[in-house]
Amino acid sequence: MIGLLEQRENQLVVLPLEGVYYPRVGDLVIGLVEDVELYGWNVDIVSPYIAYLQGSSVLGRPVNSGEDLRRYLNVGDYVMAKVESFDRSSNPILTVKGKGLGRISKGTVVDVSPVRTPRLIGRNRSMVETLSSETGCEVVVGQNGRVWMNCSSKETEDLLVEMIYLIEREPYTKGLTEKVKSLIRDRLGVNVAGPEAKANP
Missing domain, CATH: 2.40.50.140 (Nucleic acid-binding proteins)
Known part of the structure; x- marks a missing residue:
């Protein structure tokens, strides 16, 4: 296994860069x-x-x-x-x-490396919830490296696919969740400053 060594609490964990999916009950x-x-x-x-x-x-x-x-x-x-x-x-x-x-009778399925699924889901589901809430799409990440999405428009779906592949390429980038959120808002023309900026022009 080739990967990155990371210190988590009191143990060392190898984060694999490549690999296949090995099933576990409940996945x-x-x-x-x-x-x-x-x-x-x-x-x-x-x-x-x-x-x-x-x-x-x-x-x-x-x-x-x-x-x-x-x-x-x-x-x-x-x-x-x-x-x-x-x-x-x-x-x-x-x-x-x-x-x-x-x-699955609607939506789109894309494949990513199975070892990237933890990053696509994020800690406490932070990444997948960001992808869903910021795009308005339904998103489900399978533990085996397939992602299902159901979006209201082709434009939003294409953007979501682009973000998924970005996460796959840059899984260990610091602040990746915020980067993805910012990119989505920029592409969709959302005011990143939020409602306060609108209330105080």
């Missing part, structure tokens, strides 16, 4: 359906492991023999899911049981 992931099987789907989660989503998780009932699961999820569809089980002896099992989970 929120954004997967891409690669294959439809008799009782479920094989899903790419940007990992050395291909994940499996059981049909019963999507349907809420057992899959009937001969049922065409392509009616619910087909190859090329994105799905928001959680890692239900994984022990490295078999491929991870996904679930879509839960609020906000399931087939």
